Structure formats: C-alpha cells, structure tokens
Amino acid sequence: MAKRVTKHQEERRKAQEKSRRTRLIIGIVLILAAAAAVAIGAYAFQSEQDQNEEMQLFREDHEEDGESNYEDVVSHYYQAILSQDGQEMVQIMAPPEYWTYYLETYDKSEEEVIETFAEMCATIMTDWESEYGSGITLTYQILGVSEPSQDGLDEWNTNMETLLGNDGAEITDAVMLEIALTVTGDSDSETLTYYPTIAQMGDSWYMLEEDNDELQGTSLDSEDATESVGS
Numbered sequence: 001m002a003k004r005v006t007k008h009q010e011e012r013r014k015a016q017e018k019s020r021r022t023r024l025i026i027g028i029v030l031i032l033a034a035a036a037a038v039a040i041g042a043y044a045f046q047s048e049q050d051q052n053e054e055m056q057l058f059r060e061d062h063e064e065d066g067e068s069n070y071e072d073v074v075s076h077y078y079q080a081i082l083s084q085d086g087q088e089m090v091q092i093m094a095p096p097e098y099w100t101y102y103l104e105t106y107d108k109s110e111e112e113v114i115e116t117f118a119e120m121c122a123t124i125m126t127d128w129e130s131e132y133g134s135g136i137t138l139t140y141q142i143l144g145v146s147e148p149s150q151d152g153l154d155e156w157n158t159n160m161e162t163l164l165g166n167d168g169a170e171i172t173d174a175v176m177l178e179i180a181l182t183v184t185g186d187s188d189s190e191t192l193t194y195y196p197t198i199a200q201m202g203d204s205w206y207m208l209e210e211d212n213d214e215l216q217g218t219s220l221d222s223e224d225a226t227e228s229v230g231s
Contacts, residue, residue, distance in 0.1 A: 073092050073205045074179065078140060082125070084121040097169050131185075140182070145177055156208070175197070176196070178195055
C-alpha cells in the first residue's frame, strides 16, 4: 500500500523539493523558448514543404492515432517517462506548428530535441529509482477536473499568434486536473499530487503545464478514474 506521510519531516521536505524539480524539468524548454521568442519578435516561416519534411517525426504518431483527449495525454505522458521516450514526450507537449518554429529559431534538429526530452525522462526515472528502488511502476487517479483561468489561455493564444502567425497552436478547450500519482519501486512507494493543465489545439490535446504548485492542497471537482501505467 502506498505511504503518504511516514518519513521524518526533514526527509519529507527534501523529497518534496526533489519532486518539484523533476515535475518542472521538462517544462523548462517550452517556458524558456516562449519567453525568448516574445523578445525576438517576428519569425520568417519556412515553406510548407520544408515544414512538413522537417516535422515528419513529430507528426507521425498524431496522424496515426487521430483525435485525442486529455485522458490520453495523461496516460501517454506517464508512459513516456517510464519508457524514456523523447519522441512521445515531444508530441504531447506542443503541436507540430510550435516545434517547426522552435527548430528554426534555436537552430535545433528533431533528433536533438527528442534526445533532450529523453534525457529529462531519464533524470526523472533516476530520481524515482533513487527514492523508491528499481522496477518503477505508476498508478494514477484523476481526482478532479476544473476550468483553468481564461486570462491565462487568452495570453497563450495571443503569444502563439505573435510567434507563429497562424492558428496552429490556438487553444480551443482546456482542463485543469488534480492527479494522485502513486510511484512504486521495489523498496518504497509514495503518492504525489499534481495539477496539470491540458489544452486542445486542433484535433489533439497537449500538456500545457505539468503542475501548478500554487494549487497544492486544493481539491478540484471530483472525478473517479484510476489507471495503471506499466513499466
């Protein structure tokens, strides 16, 4: 059975700090890119043919899977961490239109971005294995669903219009979730609470924000949905 509070207070505080670091590490790439891009200003778009060729790896799975929903994103997000799948993580963090912009602006290749996300997933797994032992498995439950701030969504849409010059990354719907994630290894287990924001852009949903520390201790509207993620 998962333990919630059984350790010494100081050890618990250190564990929480580590959890916050691992929750936020993947989002740093997008946050820094968006902040810098606002300062850079206009971006000269590649031709449509070049965009399609350059982003083929990022598009493949979405084209095969068709439409998604926010529950798919949650499942794929945790599975990508377990399998250290950088490509899967890239595809659920932002739409292809954003990555086209990102690769050109920061002179990156698809392989470099995918490798970066894979390394970030590996860092999370290393931290979990250090804390809970090997053979990590994940079980999560969506405890609640709420609507995120409309002001924040409007700001995102305004920024994406400025950066991308098109509607490829426009948010048409979004939810804020309360998730209880149980991380289990061969020596320990713990249940952590996260508050991600997941947004719909086009036919697909994406992990807009992985967690919101300001909501810690808050209960959103109740929803029962428990899922296990295999190792």
